[in-house]
């Protein structure tokens with residue numbers, strides 16, 4: 035049937051039938067979305083879009099003197115502009131009534147058929163292209179619903195990629211997203227990561243199913259005194275209680291999440307980016323400034339322009355340089371006084387002793403005597419995820435100047451990990467001395483390492499503190515830091531990455547809503563960003579207080595011999611006593627450990 039014939043056939047139908055078919059099309063779109071198991075928040079958004087779209091359809095139909103002509107590939111913004119001008123979108127050959135404009139609104143890209151997103155290392159030509167593109171936009175900047183919002187994301191870590199993926203999947207026509215990542219595509223992505231339920235929903239919304247990468251049954255933490263067979267503390271919901279309907283939250287264990295491989299998640303996020311998203315690797319962002327028209331200009335390492343954008347999102351992690359756009363130096367992240375000497379073990383189940391290997395699952399901690407016998411040392415192991423036998427092995431080191439440790443180990447620098455065999459040998463020598471009083475099997479764990487890294491653990495001050503140090507004039511900027519760039523917490527909080535993914539999810543929702551309003555401007559986005567900055571920061575505050583309160587355990591660890599060591603002292607930084615109100619924490623941990631006793635503490639389950 036030709037297009038004209040189709041339109042004639044459509045016109046011949048009664049108006050109510052036309053409306054019903056349009057509504058059916060909208061429903062069909064929604065069931066397609068449901069079939070892809072959208073995250074709950076996303077489903078809410080789509081429900082809002084659906085009702086709005088249905089309303090638009092009805093308005094449109096009531097205004098049109100005759101049936102509209104449909105263009106395959108017409109998008110909702112185009113649909114809205116057609117609505118504003120009072121004219122339907124231009125007809126396209128072969129398009130029939132079922133090619134509703136609404137069908138393309140936030141439709142899922144077909145994974146199999148989609149070409150890969152544009153990724154490259156920047157050449158001068160690429161950057162010139164990127165600049166030309168944004169300058170072109172600037173000249174044509176009219177803030178109507180049809181205008182694409184150009185979004186620059188500094189940092190291709192979990193939060194930046196989740197934001198880009200969500201915008202690209204749900205509103206590809208509304209946003210033009212460019213990610214600037216300082217590292218190479220094949221850079222070290224880190225290791226295990228316990229992803230919370232909320233963070234899983236955010237990843238799912240961005241097109242990644244984290245469950246694929248999770249290690250079933252690894253949602254537990256076990257802490258041992260080195261050489262002892264029974265654990266000191268076990269944080270785990272025993273399966274027999276689960277079968278009785280007990281939930282993790284009832285025992286305060288809801289933050290014991292399944293081990294997931296971080297690099298797999300990041301790679302999957304990159305793969306699920308739509309082709310319209312540009313990823314520039316090996317590109318460092320050093321500064322963002324606003325021009326007289328309200329656009330944000332990004333500057334590279336050498337001060338050259340990397341383009342102008344309507345919105346800049348800083349997702350560049352705990353040591354963000356861009357954060358200074360919003361906060362002064364006083365609100366920078368600060369060093370917690372602790373380093374992690376982190377190494378990767380390729381297959382500890384093969385290289386460790388049978389005794390240690392049997393204790394591995396989820397997160398495992400071993401405590402043993404310091405070399406002088408006066409204090410206690412901590413070694414932690416964290417599994418990568420389901421597809422990998424690898425583990426991260428970390429030694430926690432309290433040291434005022436982490437550079438001294440880097441110099442002592444003769445690492446190239448504080449950034450990046452090393453797999454240089456000589457450097458790894460120096461790590462083993464260092465560990466041999468430091469853990470000299472541990473049973474030998476625990477030192478030998480380090481014989482199986484394949485890379486090592488010194489992580490300076492940093493965190494940000496509270497929101498209240500940060501707000502005392504805002505950069506003058508920054509309230510009005512369409513600039514927002516998210517994730518670790520805004521509110522980093524130490525790894526032992528177990529939540530910093532989870533909050534980061536929630537930020538990306540909520541920011542995507544807010545940007546889509548802002549675009550939907552139709553009259554967005556850099557001012558309206560800046561106002562929204564200040565609200566989000568507050569919300570994102572405040573949700574981390576309880577955990578920040580806990581972490582700050584428990585952080586300085588240096589004295590306890592250096593002055594408590596292993597025979598007196600207790601987990602609660604590690605948390606509260608003081609010897610445990612029955613008179614202390616904090617005994618409730620000790621009581622809780624003992625109770626959960628006791629419950630696990632009837633299930634052999636879960637040892638040997640994995």
Ligand SMILES: Cc1cc2nc3c(=O)[nH]c(=O)nc-3n(C[C@H](O)[C@H](O)[C@H](O)COP(=O)(O)OP(=O)(O)OC[C@H]3O[C@@H](n4cnc5c(N)ncnc54)[C@H](O)[C@@H]3O)c2cc1C
Nearest residue numbers: 189191192193216228319350351517518525529530531532
């Ligand atoms: C050992 C360890 C274990 C952890 N375990 C957990 C856990 O179990 N659960 C949890 O929730 N969290 C955990 N975390 C924290 C979690 O990894 C971070 O919170 C999370 O990675 C933050 O994501 P992000 O995208 O905000 O920042 P990042 O992951 O830091 O990503 C920032 C990206 O920006 C890039 N970048 C930096 N500067 C620039 C620049 N100037 N220009 C361009 N690009 C730049 C970086 O190369 C990087 O790719 C752990 C962290 C560590 C170190």
